[in-house]
Amino acid sequence: MYEPQAVEARWYEFWCERGCFTADPHSPKPSYAIVIPPPNVTGVLHMGHVLNNTIQDILCRKARMDGREVLWLPGTDHAGIATQAVVEKALRKQGVIKHRDELGRDKFLEHVWAWKQKNGGIIIQQLKKLGCSCDWSRERFTMDPAYSTCVQRVFVALYRKGLIYRGKRMVHWDPAARTALSDEEVDMVEEKGHLWHLKYPLLDEHGQPRPDQWVVVATTRPETMLGDEAVAVNPEDPRYQKLVGRRCLLPLQNKAIPIIADPLVDPKFGTGAVKVTPAHDPADYEIAIRHGLPLTVVIGPDGVMTAQAGEDFDGMDRMEARQAVVEELTGQGLLLKTEDYVHNVGYSQRSHVPIEPYLSEQWFLKYPSVEPAIACVENSPPHMRFFPDRWARTYSHWMHHLRDWCISRQLWWGHRIPVWYRRTPGRESRAAEGTPGREPLRPRDAAPAAADIWCDVTPPQDAEHWVQDPDVLDTWFSSWLWPFATMGWPEATDMLRKFYPTTDLVTGPDILFFWVARMIMAGYEFMSDPRFGLADALPFRNVYFTGIIRDKLGRKMSKSLGNSPDPLELIGRYGADALRFGTMRSAPLGQDVLFDENDVVLGRNFCNKLWNACRFRQIQGGRGLGGIVPDLLTRDDQWILLRLDRAIRELTGALAAYNFSEAVQILYRFFWSECCDWYLEACKASLNPEAAPPDAAGDAPDSAAARRANTLAVLDFVLSHTLRLFHPFLPFITEELWHGMGYHEHQPPGQGDTTIMFAPWPQPLGPGMLERFGVLQDCLEVAEAKQELVVQGRNLRRETHVAPNRKVTFVLKPSMDVPPQDRAVLTLLLNAAALDVDPSFQPPKGTPSARVRLGELYLPLDGLIDVAAEQARLAKELGRAEAEVAKAQQKLSNPAFVQKVPPHVLQEHQNRLADWTAKRDQARHALDRLTRG
C-alpha cells in the first residue's frame, strides 16, 4: 500500500535543494509565467487556495515538461482592513488595549509588523505542502520596501496626470471598520424590511402647524428623518404642485423644512413625496446640492447617533435609534402605516455590517488606460482570453460603466498616501475631518492651492512645515501592480524582459473587478513605456476563472458553518497528490465546485492503484526501458499503444483548453479502465506463460521468452509515459515511481535524468511510429470484440451459476481467425481451463450460448442444469433482441428516412438491424431446441 507522507516531504526538499523551481531570466528557453494571486498574510490555506494553486501548479509543471523556462512568482498581500482587524482583535484579547487609538499609529504598526513576522509565513509553508512549484527565491510582499516605492510612484504619476484627486463625496462607509470603501466592496443583500409612512404636518404662512394637513413621506430608514432638510416632490406631480414652496414641520426635531420640487423624485413610488436627508443618502445629497440645502449629520462615523440627532437619541446605535424614532412617532400619531417591504441593503464585504452613506473627504482615481484595457479583450481575435469566455462580457460591461475609484482608507496598516499639506495656523491638519455638525454645502470642494500640497515619493525638505495625509491606500491599489512591481519595475529588468507579459492568471471571478480588471489597466498604463519594448503591454494573455468551492450541499464554505475542511489535515490523511487529484476531478470548467471528502479518498485510491500497477511491473523482474521489437507485438500491445496515443492527444488538448476535470477523467479512463482492467491482465498471458495452457500460447520456449521481454518493454514504455502524463497532477508519487522504476536512468541530461519534472511531455505516437510498430486501426475492433467475448463469457458463467473458482472450458464457434495469443488472453480473462476454438462444434442440447462478434460462444456443462433458468435467460434475451429489431425496422421502413438520411447513418441502422436479427435468431433457435429437447 502506498504511503504518501514520507515520500512527499522527501521529494519537495529534493526539488528545492536542486533549485528546480527557480526561474532563470537568461535562459534561452521560451518563457512561461504565472504570478500567484497573493493570499492574505493573515490567511491560512483553505479549499479555495487548494483549487486555485493546484491549477497553477499543473500549468507550471506542464510548461516545464514542454521545455519552457517557468516562473511562478509567489507572495502575499498585506490585506489592510483584514490584517488590521485581526491584529487589533488579538491585542484586545491579550488585554493590551481596548482600542488602537490608545497605542497610537506608530506603536500599533510595530505590533502589526511583529505579528506579520510571526504568522505571515504560514500560508506559504502550506502551499509547499501542497507541492506548489513556486520560485520561492522571488517571494514578494505588497509592503516590501521596493514594492511600496512602486505604489507611491504610481500614485504620484497618476496624481500629476490629474487622474487622482481629492474631494468631498458621499461614500460607502463601513461603521465597524470606520473607513470608506469602494463601490465594489459593498454587497447588496435582499432583506425583508419595512416601509414606514410618516406624516409631516404642514405649516401655514405664519409658520404655524396645521393639525389637519400634512404631507406623507415613505422611508425604509426612519432614523434618518432626524437629519431631514426638505421634502421633495416631482415638479410634474399634480397632487403636490400647490405644496411646492410651502414648508412643513419636521417632527421630533421641531424644525421647519421646505417642500421642494426635484425631477429625481418618482411620483409613482410610495407617496410621491420624499424626505430629503442630505448627509445620509446619495440621492438626497444630489438634491441638496441643487437646492442649496444644509447638511445635518445625525449618524456619526461609528454608526452612533450624534448630538445633532437631539438629546433623546444622542449616543444611540443607529438600529436602536430606528426603533426609538418609530415608537416616538407612533406616540405622536405621526406614523400613518407600516408596510412590509423587501429591498436591497448594502453590506460591507469586510465587516458584514450595513453600509452607511457618509459624506467625507476622500481620494479618488479616474481609471487610466481604459481603452486598451477594453480592446484587448473585445478585439477579435482577443489579445487576452478569458476562460470561460463568458466572463469577458461581464468584464466589458463593468469596463464600459466605470466610476471613479475611492482609493483612500481610514486605516493605519497599508501604503500611506504620499501627500503632504502645508501647515497653516488656522487649520492644523487639513486631513482631520471636521467634527460632524451642521454646515452649509459647497457644490464641490475647491482644490487647495498647488503650493500648499506636496505629492511625491519623498517627503518635502522642510518636513516640519508639512503634515502627511493620514490615510492609507486601498489594498487593491497596490495589488493591481503585482504582475510588474514584483519583477523590478520601474527598471526594465531582465526579469521583466523575460517574463512580462505573464502567460496565465488563475483566479476567482469574485475578484474580476477588484483585481483582474485593474491589473489590466495598470499594465497598459505603466508597461507601455518604450523602454520595455513591448508590442502589447497587457499583464497576462489568459485568465482562467475557477469556480467557488462549496460543500457537498452547495453551501459556501465558511468558518461559521464549520463546513470547511482543513486542507492540511486532508493532506496528512490522504497525501497531497490525493487532495490535488480529488479537487481537480470535481472542478468542472466554469462551475462551482461541490467539494466532497470522498473525492480525496478517490484520489488516494487512485494513487494506490498507480503504485500497485508499477509494483506489478517490478515483480516481473528486469528494470528500465528495453527496446520494443515491432514483430513481436501482440494485438493487445498494439491496442494499448493506440490507447496511449489517444490519451496523449486528448489530455494535451484538455490542458490547452484549461479543462482540468476532463483531463483527470481522461487519465482515469486510460490508466484504470484501459491499462489496468484490460492490458495488465492481458499481459499476464505473455508474462506468465504457465498461467495459460501451454498449447494455447503456441510458442516455442525461446520465442516465449522473447515475447515476454517485449511485453515488458511495452509495459515500461506505457508506464513511463503514464507517469509523465500524471506528473503535473500527482507530482510526488510520479517522481517516486520515476526513480523507483529506474526510468530516470534512461533520460538525456536535464530531461528527466534527475527529476521527472523536466522529462519531456509525451507526444502523440505519430503515423511513423505507428507504422513501424505495425499498429493497425483494426486492432481496436479486434480488442473490442475480445472484450465483448470476455464480458459475455463471464456473464454466461454467472447466469448459469458456475462457481467463480471452477475452471470450465468454453467453446467458440468462430466467425473469424483467433490466433493462439488471443486465445491465451481470452482463456486467462475468462478464468477458464481452456477456450476451444471449434468451427464444427455441435453443442449438446441446452448448452448456454451467446452470440458475439468473434462467433458463437458456448459454455458446455456436464449434465443438464437448471432448464427453467436457462429458458428464462434466453427468453429475456430474445425479448430484448426483438425489441431492438422492431426499433430498427421501424426506422428503416420510413421512406422519408431512407431517402434523406446520409449514407453512413443509413448503413449504421442497417448494420444494427442485421446484428440484432442475428442475435434474435440465435436466441430463438436455442430456445426452440431447449424446449423441444
Place this chain on the structure above:
RNA sequence: GCGCGGUUAGCUCAGGGGUAGAGCACUUCCUUGACACGGAAGGGGUCAGAGGUUCAAUUCCUCUAUCGCGCACCA
C-alpha cells in the same frame, strides 16, 4: 428590473441532430499471485415543461417554470 449561467441516473457532472455517458452510491458475487484504497456481473434516466424547425430533437429556435450569480440611487 436588465444581463449571464444552470436544470441529463440516487449524488456530482460530461456530452451533443442519428441506439443516452463517466465516477461515486446501490444490488449480487469473489480474498485467484499488482492492488479489498481491489476484482467481476448487474439494476437504474419520457435528458425541467410546452410549442416550433427536421426524415430524425436530449441536442437547434421560441416561450414557461425553477435555482444560482452579476449589474442597477427608486426613498
